[in-house]
Amino acid sequence: MKVLVIGSGVIGVTHAYYLAKAGHSVTVVDRQPGPALETSYANAGQISPGYSAPWAAPGIPVKAMKWLAQRHAPLKLHPQMDTTMWKWMMQMLSNCTESAYAVNKERMMRLAEYSRDCFIQLRKDTGIQYNDRQQGTLQLFRTDKQVKASQSDIAVLERCNVPYEVLSMDQCIAIEPALERVREKFISGLRLPGDETGDCFEFTNKLVEISKQMGVEYLFDTTVNKLLSRGGNIIGVDTSAGELTADIYVVAMGSYTPFLVNPLGLELPIYPVKGYSLTVPIANADAAPVSTVMDETYKVAITRFEDRIRVAGTAELSGYNLKLREPRRETIAMVVRDVFPDGGDIDKAEFWTGLRPMTPDGTPLVGKTQISNLYLNSGHGTLGWTMSCGSGKLLADVISGNQPDIDPAGLDVSRYS
Incomplete structure (x- = not known):
């Protein structure tokens, strides 16, 4: 299938790599002139x-x-x-209980431990080095x-x-x-x-070059204006470079993800x-x-x-x-x-x-939405670098119809329905 990934931070690029490895035709689009120039640029360096x-x-x-x-x-x-901020804070406070903490921590640990294993395998497969x-x-x-x-x-x-x-x-x-x-x-x-530990910016840039050799196309300096929908499906993306189309669309725009999907009725926390x-x-x-x-x-x-x-x-x-x-x-x-x-x-x-x-509960949004060909890979908070490979591999398996290596329960947006 042809997959369009919106966002070229560490989340979008790792996902593109795993999609290409699964045999998909992948295009990544980003408003910046290169990869990892926003949240992925100078983070703590921990894979924790x-x-x-x-x-x-x-x-x-x-x-x-x-x-x-x-x-x-x-x-x-x-x-x-900002009513969005205060609503988010109230949702976060509602998760400050022993029972909610236990559920949310298990979800995060499940994905993060898997992601560390994916890092190990990726180094074996590619020889990538990133401090x-x-x-x-x-x-x-x-x-x-x-x-x-x-x-x-x-x-x-x-x-x-x-x-x-x-x-x-x-x-x-x-x-x-x-x-x-x-x-x-x-x-x-x-x-x-x-x-x-490692340099997220260096990793992301090197993985871009590796994934290009696998056929991934990167469109930088390209602003995404809106998602185009018809009949419950996404039919294209309006960008500064014109309309882009694919079979599957993945939004990995970090903190800016809600702005793109809210017009479709997806209110993301x-x-x-x-x-x-x-x-x-x-x-x-x-x-x-x-x-x-x-x-x-x-x-x-x-x-x-x-x-x-x-x-x-x-x-x-x-x-x-x-x-x-x-x-x-x-x-x-x-x-x-x-x-x-x-x-x-x-x-x-x-x-x-x-x-x-x-997100208010700390767990990212990785998986499908109620729109059949629209997927999310966002909301990782301080753990985007830690969870990047695991999120990319998990979502690539979901999109490919493969059985994921870990249980995806509780990781997609449906838990907020």
């Missing part, structure tokens, strides 16, 4: 199935109220005259309260058969030697050895949660992280690439605003200085922001 958990969790409403008054808080809210490391993620705790709170997450890891290691500070330093410089700031850690990152040149390799370190207090991830450190974190609800706010830079710069004070040259860091497409 072990940390795949919904933000909507018991206790979050109370924490969020406290965070609003803190200077270096993980969450900031800039109120908008990738398979050395796990270390979550650092500063207080006994954080250690106690981690027990509920450990229980979920055990239920999902995810390997983990509870480490003393000496053991943390054995994994990340540069922490010796700041050992007095932390008391212990939780390590997920199955997690990986996807809202942008703004994130920030710094890309810091390494000044002293021995004083830099080995893999990814997560500071639990500030919810900031510090990831090692070959010659750079990627520091990413904070969540900001401010609509579709891409303004680079200096207080957010100060927060993530403060964390990397605090944890790896001699590792990088902060003065030469690149400051970036992107809009992460978040």
Whole structure:
């Protein structure tokens, strides 16, 4: 079949790769001049199935109220005259229960663990390299309260058969030697050895070249105006390059997906949660992280690439605003200085922001819609890089009529019907 994929971030490109591998004729269209130039450009660099958990969790409403008054808080809210934002927030709050958290976490872990397996197979099949490391993620705790709170997450890891290691500070330093410089700031850690790291932008661009060799066509600098429908089917896409047609249409536009499908009666609960990152040149390799370190207090991830450190974190609800706010830079710069004070040259860091497409329950929308030839691959929030390969392979199987490798139940938009 002929498939048109709208969006060339890591989600759209991985999906195009798996569609081509399944034998389909694939075209990818994007308004940008190249792939991965929006949310996929400078994310945290983590492929972290072990940390795949919904933000909507018991206790979050109370924490969020406290965070609003803190200077270096993980969450900031800039109120908008936007009914969509407030409706999304109410839906998120309704998922902050023990029962909803358990259901949503299982769905996310199921897809994320599968995606990590797909990454492993893709590397074997293609030989792709993208500053990738398979050395796990270390979550650092500063207080006994954080250690106690981690027990509920450990229980979920055990239920999902995810390997983990509870480490003393000496053991943390054995994994990340540069922490010796700041050992007095932390008391212990939780390590997920199955997690990986890598440069999402580099991966996506290289996979574009690989998929081109498989026959995938990319139309960049092409704005999608609207989907054209007739009789309950999509019959084409109106773009700046003219009308494009296919048998199957897949929308992978991240936070902008609702704008394209809402006119068709598909009201998607996807809202942008703004994130920030710094890309810091390494000044002293021995004083830099080995893999990814997560500071639990500030919810900031510090990831090692070959010659750079990627520091990413904070969540900001401010609509579709891409303004680079200096207080957010100060927060993530403060964390990397605090944890790896001699590792990088902060003065030469690149400051970036992107809009992460978040659903109220944390689980992405991957699968069919009520329109027979329209599919969604969006709403991955902070886990687009983590879930990209799994989402692409799962949806390619669904479109091809093949039995998926994992149960797709609860992953498509029907759960919001």
